Amino acid sequence: MAVYTDVSADDLARFIGRYDIGELLSYKGIAEGVENSNFLVHTSAGNFILTLYEKRVAEADLPFFLGLMEHLAARGLTCPQPVKNKDGGMLGVVAGRPAAIVTFLDGLWIRKPNAGHCAAVGEAMARLHLAGADFAIKRPNALSVESWRPLFEHAGARGDSVREGLCNEIVTELDVLEKSWPRDLPSGVIHADLFPDNVFFLGDRLSGLIDFYFACNDMFAYDVAICLNCWCFEPDHSFNVTKGRALLKAYEKVRPMSAQEHAALPMLARGAAMRFLLTRLVDWLAVPDGALVKPKDPLEYCGKLRFHQAVKSASDYGLS
Amino acid sequence: MAVYTDVSADDLARFIGRYDIGELLSYKGIAEGVENSNFLVHTSAGNFILTLYEKRVAEADLPFFLGLMEHLAARGLTCPQPVKNKDGGMLGVVAGRPAAIVTFLDGLWIRKPNAGHCAAVGEAMARLHLAGADFAIKRPNALSVESWRPLFEHAGARGDSVREGLCNEIVTELDVLEKSWPRDLPSGVIHADLFPDNVFFLGDRLSGLIDFYFACNDMFAYDVAICLNCWCFEPDHSFNVTKGRALLKAYEKVRPMSAQEHAALPMLARGAAMRFLLTRLVDWLAVPDGALVKPKDPLEYCGKLRFHQAVKSASDYGLS
Numbered sequence: 001m002a003v004y005t006d007v008s009a010d011d012l013a014r015f016i017g018r019y020d021i022g023e024l025l026s027y028k029g030i031a032e033g034v035e036n037s038n039f040l041v042h043t044s045a046g047n048f049i050l051t052l053y054e055k056r057v058a059e060a061d062l063p064f065f066l067g068l069m070e071h072l073a074a075r076g077l078t079c080p081q082p083v084k085n086k087d088g089g090m091l092g093v094v095a096g097r098p099a100a101i102v103t104f105l106d107g108l109w110i111r112k113p114n115a116g117h118c119a120a121v122g123e124a125m126a127r128l129h130l131a132g133a134d135f136a137i138k139r140p141n142a143l144s145v146e147s148w149r150p151l152f153e154h155a156g157a158r159g160d161s162v163r164e165g166l167c168n169e170i171v172t173e174l175d176v177l178e179k180s181w182p183r184d185l186p187s188g189v190i191h192a193d194l195f196p197d198n199v200f201f202l203g204d205r206l207s208g209l210i211d212f213y214f215a216c217n218d219m220f221a222y223d224v225a226i227c228l229n230c231w232c233f234e235p236d237h238s239f240n241v242t243k244g245r246a247l248l249k250a251y252e253k254v255r256p257m258s259a260q261e262h263a264a265l266p267m268l269a270r271g272a273a274m275r276f277l278l279t280r281l282v283d284w285l286a287v288p289d290g291a292l293v294k295p296k297d298p299l300e301y302c303g304k305l306r307f308h309q310a311v312k313s314a315s316d317y318g319l320s
Numbered sequence: 321m322a323v324y325t326d327v328s329a330d331d332l333a334r335f336i337g338r339y340d341i342g343e344l345l346s347y348k349g350i351a352e353g354v355e356n357s358n359f360l361v362h363t364s365a366g367n368f369i370l371t372l373y374e375k376r377v378a379e380a381d382l383p384f385f386l387g388l389m390e391h392l393a394a395r396g397l398t399c400p401q402p403v404k405n406k407d408g409g410m411l412g413v414v415a416g417r418p419a420a421i422v423t424f425l426d427g428l429w430i431r432k433p434n435a436g437h438c439a440a441v442g443e444a445m446a447r448l449h450l451a452g453a454d455f456a457i458k459r460p461n462a463l464s465v466e467s468w469r470p471l472f473e474h475a476g477a478r479g480d481s482v483r484e485g486l487c488n489e490i491v492t493e494l495d496v497l498e499k500s501w502p503r504d505l506p507s508g509v510i511h512a513d514l515f516p517d518n519v520f521f522l523g524d525r526l527s528g529l530i531d532f533y534f535a536c537n538d539m540f541a542y543d544v545a546i547c548l549n550c551w552c553f554e555p556d557h558s559f560n561v562t563k564g565r566a567l568l569k570a571y572e573k574v575r576p577m578s579a580q581e582h583a584a585l586p587m588l589a590r591g592a593a594m595r596f597l598l599t600r601l602v603d604w605l606a607v608p609d610g611a612l613v614k615p616k617d618p619l620e621y622c623g624k625l626r627f628h629q630a631v632k633s634a635s636d637y638g639l640s
Binding site for chain 1: 326328329330332333344345346347348349350351352360362367424425426427428429430431432520521522
């Protein structure tokens with residue numbers, strides 16, 4: 001939620017001149033995306049999004065992210081589409097940063113999703129999993145099980161400053177996850193960050209998916225587990241099984257899961273909770289006392305983790 | 321440069337429904353304005369700006385600000401125009417904050433203005449001074465000479481933590497300003513914050529003025545003095561007399577100044593430098609050590625103040 005890099009009008013007009021998108025009329029830094037600087041650009045041809053990739057995104061990954069958006073859009077999935085410049089390229093440089101222009105997507109993100117929204121996201125995610133099947137570039141998941149212990153050790157013992165006993169809880173869970181993490185499940189391109197603020201609606205209709213900068217190759221059911229975590233809990237951290245059922249049912253209508261995937265769901269959901277608990281913990285501890293911007297609460301995912309630990313089988317998520 | 325208040329899609333759609341501006345399609349928090357939360361809103365009728373007034377703006381002043389924009393736009397000045405709702409009102413409530421919708425203005429602000437840009441802003445400012453003449457509501461300048469010593473005392477002795485000797489320099493100057501502040505010069509509505517980021521250009525043509533939330537009744541020549549401070553210095557804090565001459569000449573083509581105004585210009589310029597030095601100092605000291613967001617450097621205006629102290633007459637600003 002920040003604009004990191006300032007861009008001058010001259011620099012941007014020069015950059016826009018390399019595209020066939022008319023004349024630059026206006027641009028505003030927008031409070032969207034935590035990894036990159038984003039600008040809403042208005043030209044005589046319409047609205048566009050300009051993204052400047054800051055150092056948290058590896059430049060070597062950009063062909064995967066941009067290529068994937070183009071690949072998915074060509075297969076009918078509504079997502080921002082990279083605009084090609086006059087040389088046919090999708091990547092340029094603005095203010096010393098790698099930069100790309102993507103199409104502007106109308107839509108609103110839902111602060112309080114209901115079961116209908118959960119069904120819509122389940123269906124869209126399954127379509128994404130199928131549409132990514134023949135995408136040529138691969139990108140391993142940099143935030144999967146192998147990364148979690150190093151991430152925890154980076155935050156270190158300071159975890160207990162957030163809540164007494166938190167470190168011990170994490171270590172105990174990491175031991176379980178590393179021993180029992182599912183392997184050999186159906187895999188392919190996953191979004192890996194399909195939170196409500198990355199899913200747009202117009203009325204009750206899902207109108208598009210955005211922010212593919214965590215997308216990678218991993219187990220499809222792990223993407224489902226991430227969505228169970230970020231769509232189906234209530235603000236008090238209780239699980240809403242009606243929403244879970246709606247999400248899973250709509251997903252399986254498009255891509256039915258195997259018995260192995262069903263069986264793995266509780267462990268995958270524990271892993272997904274751990275992944276967001278850890279990255280939020282690191283961000284939380286990186287912010288100095290008294291800072292104006294407070295990052296997201298890591299303990300939200302601690303509560304979700306405990307729910308998943310108590311789950312007996314995928315039917316507790318509403319699987320019928 | 322921040323969005324303070326989050327707005328839900330449902331709340332905003334309900335609010336937009338009270339206007340004749342079509343259906344809500346998208347909204348993004350934009351990194352613009354330090355006093356308010358601003359959103360770029362896309363509806364089926366086009367682009368608009370939604371502003372939520374945070375506590376730094378007094379609600380009692382809103383009829384002045386919104387009425388002024390409407391008044392100036394009706395007299396041919398290009399500035400955001402408040403959109404009236406179906407009841408004819410310009411002010412509503414979103415997320416518990418007073419809120420207004422204004423028209424979206426195309427244009428780019430110039431990071432490195434040249435003499436041509438300075439001339440354009442001089443002319444536009446003079447037109448604003450004339451167009452405001454018959455505006456009925458009055459608003460005294462809350463940041464004029466009477467406010468500076470209390471502002472300084474609020475920052476207190478901590479000024480010396482920014483630079484050794486700064487407090488003494490400020491007190492000495494305040495003594496001069498309070499004794500010699502010009503009175504009885506031609507007055508009316510001034511913008512009072514016409515910095516480069518509040519002036520839009522399309523190509524070399526000035527396309528609009530924005531951000532009227534410091535506008536007030538005060539001496540016209542004080543507005544000119546503010547612009548000499550924020551448009552005519554180089555990044556190394558040296559004064560560029562070519563830019564000063566361009567700004568003053570273009571201003572006087574529309575509204576010639578009196579001999580009294582010319583004579584007062586150096587003292588008004590010292591006061592303008594003091595006003596921005598002090599508010600920046602207060603903001604600077606309010607931010608905790610190690611915070612991610614650094615406010616603007618108060619010492620920039622200390623350098624400008626010293627230049628004005630050495631000025632012999634308005635001809636040093638390029639007045640011919």
